[in-house]
Amino acid sequence: MTMTRPPPAPVVLAADGTASSAGALRYAVQEAVARRTGLRIVHVCPMVTATVPIRPTPGVLPSIPSELSAHGGHVLERTVEEARSLAPGLVLSTLLAHGARVGAITDAASDAQLVVVGRETRTGAERVLTGTTTAGVASRARCPVVVVPGSWEAKDGTEPGGTVLVGIRTDADAADLMTVAHDWWALHGAAITVVHAWELPDPVIDGFEGGSHVENGQVRGQRLLDRALAAWRHQHSDVPLETRVVRGHPAPVLAAAAEAADLVLVRRAHEHRPFDHLGGTVRALLLACRAPVEVVPTDLARLSAGDLVLEESGHLAR
DSSP states (O other): OOEEOOSOOOEEEEOOSSGGGHHHHHHHHHHHHHTTOOEEEEEEEOOOOSOOOSSOOTTTSOSSHHHHHHHHHHHHHHHHHHHHHHOTTOOEEEEEEESOHHHHHHHHTTTOSEEEEEOOOOOTHHHHHHOOHHHHHHHHOSSOEEEEOTTOOOOOSSSOOOEEEEEOOSGGGHHHHHHHHHHHHHHHOOEEEEEEEEOOSOGGGGGSGGGHHHHHHHHHHHHHHHHHHHHHHHHTTTSOEEEEEEESOHHHHHHHHGGGOSEEEEEOSOSSOSSOOOOHHHHHHHHHOSSOEEEEOSSOOOOOGGGOEEOTTOOBOO
16 A cells, blocks of 8 residues: 655635735746645635724725625635636635634635735834734744735746745754745755844944954854754755855845845744744835745644555555
């Protein structure tokens, strides 16, 4: 008897029908096709409250439950049509959920391998008073979450594989981030660049000792990367890898490096706090990074014996 894998977990797209999610749709289709899996499109009808929207959109967001459901159904229909036009053979499914967006999306993605959401476009008081779906999903989902700018477009197929940029803060970041980076290299042929940013605790000390603090910071940063990546490099010696140690705050350093990247990989700052926490660097990148940003949780699920199905010939299918 043999054991075979179950069907691959789907890619989940959170669709709201606005222009800000257009890039997310294109990205989700690309990833579902590359991973040879289906695309699950989710739309969440918001809870009806007595509050008045800070920035209402006339004629777009209805105000009663039945109209919200009808509107949600239309959003799903349009999104399915667009997805089919991009990839006619892609297996599609839809889910119309009701309630709090973050909880509904993470519930719908409980069995997913990837969640794709559009970049948050609300700013200032709107974000403070209403919260942010993007950050909420990225901080709570069990699988990686990609946040995609609305203007994102897929490569036309004639361009080279591009670059995946990996931001490593500590040794502990490396294993999960490099697993995802290797997967992207295998799927898209993208080069991998790892960046570690560091900064002096007080810029005043930069003037002392002939700048030795800067030199020491660079050396310590390179040692951290060498140590963090040693096992991965040994296991994947055939994969080209570039490392950079850059002085500066991680958010602007990674945002600048992302100008030439096709994907940025970052890790959740804290995984086991009693409240959701992405960290300031990740939040800043989700708001302003030009490239899609993938937020990776710790301890990504690995294929285990419990995920396999026994077949008659007695072999384990890979």
